[in-house]
C-alpha cells in the first residue's frame with residue numbers, strides 16, 4: 032500500500048484561531064520543512080523525530096501496513112511531508128531519481144510518443160533510448176527553450192508524455208513549463224506533462240502549480256543534501272495517476288527503505304536554509320566567472336536568455352551552474368586542480384562539487400549525439416555547497432590560474448587583476464586559416480625576406496639557493512642565475528633544409544628536408560601575437576617522435592631525443608603561411624647537463640630566442656645613431672658600461688619566456704616555470720607554487736647582489752621523481768617531523784629573500800646570514816631524506832680547515848650538485864687548493880657568480896661580416912668569405928666558450 036496524502040498541502044496553518052485581527056495563514060516554506068507533523072499518524076510515545084520502522088512485515092490482517100514494500104510508517108511520514116512542501120496531493124518515494132522516472136515511464140505503452148528536451152540528464156537520455164529500442168516508444172528530442180518546437184510534434188492519440196527539465200542539466204536552459212503545459216493540454220489533453228525538478232527542489236519551483244501532471248526529483252540531491260542516500264520522489268495531484276503509480280511501485284518493489292526514508296526526512300528539515308546559502312554562493316561564483324569573461328550558464332545572471340521566464344516559474348536560480356573554457360584539456364586541468372571542489376557527479380550536497388558532464392554524468396550519451404545536441408566537451412559543471420563562498424572562489428581562482436585559464440594583467444593604478452587567457456580562439460582561427468589554405472582557397476601573401484643573418488644567443492643556468500623540495504608543499508624557493516650558460520647559434524641555409532647539432536650532447540647531429548621530413552599535417556600553427564595553449568599538442572609531439580626523429584636519436588640518447596623534439600615542436604608551431612626558414616642550429620653548454628642546474632631551461636631559452644628571431648616574431652633594438660662624429664677608430668656611441676644588461680626589451684623577454692616554457696614542457700612534462708624564468712630574466716627570484724592556500728607565482732628579488740659560489744657536481748646521477756616521492760611518503764608517515772622542517776625552510780627562504788634585497792644590509796652581515804641559512808637549510812633537507820653520502824662528503828671537505836665554508840645540496844639532492852658560498856675575502860690560493868682537492872676526489876667543481884644576466888643576444892650584428900650563405904650548403908655561396916661564427920663556435924672547448932662568446936662583440940642582455 033503506497034502512502035498518499037489527500038489533504039491540502041497548506042494544511043498546517045498557524046495554531047492560532049482565525050480572528051478578524053489575526054488571520055490564520057500557512058506557515059512559510061522553511062517552517063514547513065522543519066515541522067514534521069502528520070495529524071493522522073501520531074506517534075504513540077510522542078517522539079520528536081520520526082522513528083525508523085525497520086521491519087519487513089507487520090502483524091495481523093487488515094491493518095494499515097502488512098509489508099514494507101507496500102507501505103511503511105517511516106516512509107508514510109516522509110511522503111506526507113513531501114506532499115506538504117510540494118503543494119501536492121500525493122507523494123511517493125522510491126530507491127533513486129532514475130527509479131522515479133522508471134516508474135513514471137511504465138505508464139507508457141508501445142507506440143506512444145514522448146517529447147523530451149535535447150539538453151537533459153545523461154541517465155534520462157539512457158532510459159529513453161532503452162524504451163525506444165526495447166519498448167517500442169517513439170522519442171523526439173527538441174529544444175524545449177522554444178515551446179513552438181514542441182507544437183508540431185504534439186500528435187493527438189499518440190503523444191503520451193512531454194518530459195521537461197527546467198533548468199536543464201547541464202546547460203541550465205529554461206523551458207517555459209507553464210506555456211508548454213498549456214499547449215499540451217490544449218492539443219493533446221491525454222498527454223502527461225512530466226517535469227524533473229531535481230535542480231530546483233520544491234523550495235524553488237513547484238511545477239504542479241504551472242500545469243505539470245507529474246513531477247519527480249532525485250531525492251539524492253537537494254532534498255537529502257548530504258550525499259548519504261539515494262532516493263527518488265514522485266508527486267502528483269491527479270488521483271487516477273497516483274493510483275497507477277502506487278500500483279507500479281508496489282509491483283516493482285522499488286519503494287524507499289525505512290532507513291533511507293528516515294535520512295531523507297531528516298535532510299528535508301534543512302532544505303530551505305541550505306538552499307538559501309548555496310544559491311547565494313552560486314550567484315557569487317557565477318558572477319566571478321562571468322566577470323572573468325567565461326561563458327557561464329546560470330539563470331541568475333542578467334544575460335541568461337531564459338532568465339525572465341525562469342523568474343516567473345521559480346523562486347531562485349538554484350545552485351548549479353556551468354561554464355566553458357574553449358579547451359577540453361584546459362577544463363580537465365581546472366577540474367583536476369581544485370582542492371575544495373570535489374570531483375564528483377551529482378549535485379545538491381552541502382559540499383561543493385565540480386565535474387565535466389561529457390566525461391561524467393552525461394558520458395552515457397555518445398559523443399556524436401552530444402556534439403549534435405550542442406553539449407560542449409569542455410563544459411565544467413559547478414554544484415555549489417554551503418562552504419564559505421570566499422574559500423570556494425579562491426580555490427577556483429587558484430585552479431584557473433594553475434590551469435592557465437586566467438592570467439594576471441596590470442591595472443592602470445599599478446595593481447593587478449586576473450583576466451581570461453584567450454588561447455583557444457586564435458588557435459581555432461589559425462586552424463581555419465590552415466584549412467582554407469590546404470583546400471586551396473587561401474590568398475597567398477608575399478613571403479617575407481628570408482632571414483640571412485647568423486644569430487648568436489645565450490641563456491644562464493640556475494641554482495636553487497633555498498627551498499628545494501619544500502617548494503612542492505607551497506614553501507617559497509629562492510633561485511638565481513649562474514654564469515654558466517648555454518649558447519645557441521643559427522646560420523642560414525638556402526637548400527630547404529634544417530639541421531640541429533648538439534656537440535656536447537653525444538655529438539648529436541641531424542638534417543631534415545623541411546618539406547618532406549617533417550609531419551606538417553599534424554601541426555596547428557600559433558600565429559604571431561597569439562599565445563600557445565597551456566597544454567602541448569600531443570598529436571604533434573607524437574608525430575614528431577614517430578615520423579621526424581632519426582633512428583639514432585630515437586634509440587640512443589633520451590636527452591638528445593627530447594632536445595630534438597622540443598626544437599622541432601617549436602619550429603613547427605611557430606611556422607605559418609609557408610614561411611619555413613631553412614637554417615642550421617647548434618647549441619653548446621658550459622653547464623653540466625642533468626646536474627640540476629637548469630641546463631634544459633637554458634637550452635629551451637636559446638631555442639626559443641633563435642626561432643623567434645628567425646621567424647621574425649621578435650626583433651632586437653637597433654643600434655642608436657652616433658652621438659658625435661664617428662672616426663674609423665671610434666664608433667662614437669654613448670656607452671655607459673652596464674655590460675649590456677637591461678638592453679633587451681621586456682616584451683622580447685616575455686615572449687621568449689613563454690616559448691621557453693613550452694619547450695620545457697616538451698622536455699619535462701610539467702615544469703614549474705622557475706628555471707626558464709631565471710634563464711630568461713637572470714638575477715634571482717622567489718617562487719611559490721600555487722595551492723596550499725597560496726596564490727603562487729614568481730617575484731624578482733630586486734637589488735640582488737651578485738655572490739660567488741662554488742658549484743660542485745658530485746657526478747652521482749639522481750632520480751628526481753623518486754626523491755620527491757620519498758619526501759611525500761615521509762611527510763605522510765612522519766608528519767610531526769616533516770611539517771616543522773617544511774615550516775623552518777619557509778622561514779629561511781623568507782629571511783634570505785629579505786636579506787638579498789636589503790640594500791642597506793652590510794655585505795658582511797649578508798654573508799654571515801647566508802652562511803647560517805645554508806647550514807640550516809641543508810640540515811632540514813637531511814631531515815627530508817634527500818641528501819646523499821657524496822653530498823655530505825663535499826660538505827665535510829668544504830667545511831674542513833682551512834676552508835671553513837658553508838655548503839648545501841641544491842636541487843633534488845640524492846647526488847647532483849652541492850653549492851658552497853665563497854666569501855669575498857676567501858683567498859685565491861685557498862680556492863685553488865679546494866678545487867684541486869675536489870677534482871682529486873672525482874667531483875667537478877665550477878666557480879660561479881650568481882645573480883647575473885639572463886638571456887643574451889649578440890649585437891650589434893654586422894650583417895656584411897657574415898654574409899648570406901657564408902656557411903651554407905648553397906652551391907652559389909661566394910668563396911673566400913670571412914670565417915663564420917659557426918665554425919669557430921664548434922671549435923671552442925667547453926671552458927673557453929664563455930670568454931670566446933663575450934669576445935665576439937656587444938651582447939645585449941635582459
Ligand SMILES: N[C@@H](CCSC[C@H](N)C(=O)O)C(=O)O
Pocket residue numbers: 152154200249376377378391392393395
Ligand atoms: N554513473 C552514473 C552517473 C550518475 S550522474 C548523477 C546526477 N544525476 C548528475 O547529474 O550528476 C550513471 O551513469 O548514471
